[in-house]
Amino acid sequence: MPNTIYGLKIFSSEQIKKLDASTIEKEGITSVELMERASEAFVKEFTRFYSKDKPVTILCGLGNNGGDGMAIARMLMNRAYNVNVFVVSFDNSTASKEFTAEFLKLEDMIDIRQITQRRDIPVFDAEAVIIDAMLGSGINRIVTGLLAEVITTVNKTRCEIVAVDIASGLFSSRTNLEQAIIQPTFTFSFQIPKLAFFLPQNQFYVGELRFLDIGLNQDFINIEPTPYVLVDKKSIIKLVKKRAKFSHKGNFGHVMLFAGSNGKTGASMLASKGALRAGCGLVTILTEERDTPIVQGGIWEAMCVSYKTTDAIPSLPDNKNFTLGIGPGIGLGEHSLRFLEYFLKYNSKPIVIDADGLNLISQNQHLLKFIPVKSILTPHPKEFERLAGNWSDDYERLEKQRGYSITHNIYIVLKGAHSSITTPEGFVYINSTGNAGMATAGSGDVLTGIITSFLAQNYSPEQACILGVFLHGLAGDLAASEIGQHSLMAGDIIEFLPLAFKELMIV
Numbered sequence: 333m334p335n336t337i338y339g340l341k342i343f344s345s346e347q348i349k350k351l352d353a354s355t356i357e358k359e360g361i362t363s364v365e366l367m368e369r370a371s372e373a374f375v376k377e378f379t380r381f382y383s384k385d386k387p388v389t390i391l392c393g394l395g396n397n398g399g400d401g402m403a404i405a406r407m408l409m410n411r412a413y414n415v416n417v418f419v420v421s422f423d424n425s426t427a428s429k430e431f432t433a434e435f436l437k438l439e440d441m442i443d444i445r446q447i448t449q450r451r452d453i454p455v456f457d458a459e460a461v462i463i464d465a466m467l468g469s470g471i472n473r474i475v476t477g478l479l480a481e482v483i484t485t486v487n488k489t490r491c492e493i494v495a496v497d498i499a500s501g502l503f504s505s506r507t508n509l510e511q512a513i514i515q516p517t518f519t520f521s522f523q524i525p526k527l528a529f530f531l532p533q534n535q536f537y538v539g540e541l542r543f544l545d546i547g548l549n550q551d552f553i554n555i556e557p558t559p560y561v562l563v564d565k566k567s568i569i570k571l572v573k574k575r576a577k578f579s580h581k582g583n584f585g586h587v588m589l590f591a592g593s594n595g596k597t598g599a600s601m602l603a604s605k606g607a608l609r610a611g612c613g614l615v616t617i618l619t620e621e622r623d624t625p626i627v628q629g630g631i632w633e634a635m636c637v638s639y640k641t642t643d644a645i646p647s648l649p650d651n652k653n654f655t656l657g658i659g660p661g662i663g664l665g666e667h668s669l670r671f672l673e674y675f676l677k678y679n680s681k682p683i684v685i686d687a688d689g690l691n692l693i694s695q696n697q698h699l700l701k702f703i704p705v706k707s708i709l710t711p712h713p714k715e716f717e718r719l720a721g722n723w724s725d726d727y728e729r730l731e732k733q734r735g736y737s738i739t740h741n742i743y744i745v746l747k748g749a750h751s752s753i754t755t756p757e758g759f760v761y762i763n764s765t766g767n768a769g770m771a772t773a774g775s776g777d778v779l780t781g782i783i784t785s786f787l788a789q790n791y792s793p794e795q796a797c798i799l800g801v802f803l804h805g806l807a808g809d810l811a812a813s814e815i816g817q818h819s820l821m822a823g824d825i826i827e828f829l830p831l832a833f834k835e836l837m838i839v
Contacts, residue, residue, distance in 0.1 A: 338567040338761065338798050340543075341553060342525045342560035344505045345469045351524065351556070355549040364433045366546070367396065370522050371403035373544040374496060377520050378404075378463075379411065382492075386461050387414045389454075389491075391482065393466040393500070394419065394427040400496050401465025402434035409441055418454065420447045420466055420482050453482055456489045464493055464514045467500035469526060475501045480512035492517040499537045504528050507725040513537045522546050524553075525562045530750040530762045531726035559734070562762045568802050569836050571795060581613030585788025588654040589781070590618045590646070590671060590689075592661045597623050599661025599687070601630045602774045602822050606781025607657070608633055609829040610800070612788045616654065618646055618671075641667040645674045655681065657784030659689025660777040668692060676702035682793050686710045686780040694718035700740060706756065706793045708783060710745040712776065734758055743793050745783070745801055747776060753797045761798055765805025769817030770825065778825050779804045807832040 343351065356363055382388070390405045392398035398419065405417045417438070427435070438444065447453055456462065464486070466479065475483060483501055486493065493516040498504060501513035504526040516539040519529070523546050529538050576583070587607045592600030597619070604615045614635070619627050621638040628636055639646050656675060662668045669692050675683065682704055685693070690711050693699045703709075711719065713729070720736050723729040730752060737744050737754040746752045749768070753761040783800035787793060810831050811824040 337561055338571060338795075339561045339563040339764075340525055341556070341558050342527050342562055342762070343556065343558055344527075345471075347556060347558065348469060348504075348524055351548050351552050354552040355547070358549050358551070363396075363430050364399075367399050367430055367434065368403055370497075370544070370546045371400050371407060373522070373546050374400065374404055374520050375407045375411070377542055377544055378408070378494060381518070382461050384411070384413050387416070387457055387459060388463060389416045389418070389456060389460045390463040391466050391486070392417065392419050392431075393479075394421065394425050394431055395468060395470070396428055396430050397465050397468030397496055397500075399428060399431040399434040400468075401463060402431065402438050404463060404465065404496070406434070406438045406441060415442065416454075416460075417442055417444045418447050419444060420479055447478070447482060450478065450481055453485050456486070456491055458490045460491050462486055462489070462491045462493045463496060464500050464516060465496040466514075467498075468496075469498045469504040471501070471503060474508060474510045475512040483512045483514055487515045493539075495519040495539070497522050498526055498528070499539075502528055502534060502537045507533070507727045509533065509725065515539070518542060520544055523548050525762075527560055527727075527762075530562070530752075531730070532749065533726045535749070559758055560760045560762065563764055563798055563802055565764075565802075565836070568799060571799055572833075572836060573789070573791075584611055584613035585785070585790065586614040586616065586654040587612045587781070587784050587788045588616050588618065588648070588656050589660075589784070590656065590658045590662060590675065591777070591780075592617070592619055592623060592627065593663045593665075593668070594620060594623060596661030596663070597626045597630065598774060599777045600627055602777040602826070603657060603660050603781035603784075604631050604634045605823075605826045606778035606804075606829070607785040607788075608781075609826050610782040610785035610803070612785040614654075618648075639667075639671075641665065643667070644670070646671050655784055655788035656683040657686070657780050658683060659686040660780055662688045664688055664692060664695070669696065673699060673702070676704070680704055682706040682708065682787060684708045684710065684780055684784045684787060686776060687715070690715045690719060703740065703742060705741045706743065708743045708745060708787070708793055708797055710747060710776065710780060710783065712747045716744070716746055730760065734760060743797050745779075745797050747779070751801050751805070753794075753801060755794055763801045763805055765802050766808050767805075767812050767817055767820075769812045769820035770805070770808040772821055774822030775804075775808075775825060778822050782829075803829065803832050803836075806835060810835065 392401035495516040499514040751763040786796035807828040811828040
């Protein structure tokens with residue numbers, strides 16, 4: 333593991349079992365007592381969203397997830413909720429000792445009904461909230477038979493559904509493309525994020541996500557290795573550098589952007605505004621001579637260096653102390669390829685490559701060997717596919733991304749919902765900010781500017797990626813909260829970047 337972890341570790345189901353066991357051993361408690369603690373946390377969160385007026389139906393399996401359901405039922409009844417409990421018996425499964433212990437506490441309080449065949453599946457009250465406690469994170473095979481029928485029936489209801497820890501049928505850290513998976517309104521997960529929550533193929537199986545702290549052994553969490561981390565606000569706050577009182581623009585870096593072309597000058601302006609809003613001291617845009625007046629009129633704070641498409645190499649300022657961002661809107665013309673190759677071969681510092689820069693590399697794979705080590709590539713999924721080839725599912729895509737970073741000694745920011753950042757050491761950071769409104773023209777150009785800006789301000793490439801992606805998403809979230817997702821434009825992300833910094837309590 334790296335020395336600094338920028339977020340919450342994501343563990344496999346096997347690691348979570350070990351974490352539970354270490355907590356029980358360290359505190360000298362029983363597994364049932366830990367189950368009670370988790371169930372109390374669930375009920376506390378549940379009662380924030382649902383009042384006693386709402387009938388509750390709890391579906392329990394026979395394992396520990398079902399034991400959670402039994403404990404939750406008892407606790408809700410003690411709070412005067414109207415609760416119905418069903419136990420789904422399937423595949424000759426036997427009850428865990430924790431389930432049995434919780435069952436015995438509940439059986440005198442309520443008539444617990446059994447679902448042992450199809451005709452036992454109830455007709456669900458459309459006004460009820462269904463709590464899914466049938467299967468937990470330890471599931472290792474696809475759901476079939478009676479349980480699959482129960483899940484299908486639940487998904488067809490109009491009820492709100494709350495999953496206990498993870499939706500029944502969803503594998504926590506490997507692919508499951510079957511349809512027998514609960515589609516919850518909420519998932520209340522017990523402290524540790526699961527990788528499955530953040531992959532596009534599982535978007536219908538998570539709902540709104542809440543993590544509940546249940547006091548698991550922090551010593552174990554600190555030392556247990558994992559390549560996967562969910563970036564969180566608490567870690568980002570610690571990452572941002574404070575500005576010294578006696579500073580000047582030279583202290584905050586110089587960004588050089590090779591961006592924009594005829595008809596795409598907006599890309600250069602969005603990237604440069606993103607860079608300046610992210611705090612760099614200077615921005616210079618390398619722009620085609622005929623486009624210079626447009627760019628200069630569009631952003632007063634940036635400088636321009638003009639070129640002709642017939643130039644052999646770009647004419648750059650004498651001061652070479654700048655950080656390069658390449659690609660937004662440059663097109664795929666011969667001069668763009670020529671300039672890109674020049675920058676790759678004669679620049680030793682890490683650079684940021686996006687958009688057409690990536691497309692040129694995918695068309696000219698020999699350029700890969702010239703990319704400076706620790707550089708940052710920021711593709712969307714199609715651009716990454718052109719570089720690395722296709723994949724069969726999102727888990728394979730993530731592993732392909734990881735392998736590509738390791739092989740080429742670069743960072744990759746794969747853009748999308750929960751953008752993933754992979755490092756040359758093989759670590760994967762999952763972003764926790766952003767929304768669907770940001771799927772709009774120019775959003776990636778803004779991100780290129782932001783990440784290049786942080787790189788110019790002497791953040792490490794890893795820090796520039798993590799901080800840049802988080803703040804970009806946070807600005808998008810703040811914009812969406814004001815104007816809605818449907819109307820969000822890339823320029824709005826730039827406008828809300830100052831508020832994103834303020835959100836992190838930065839002055």
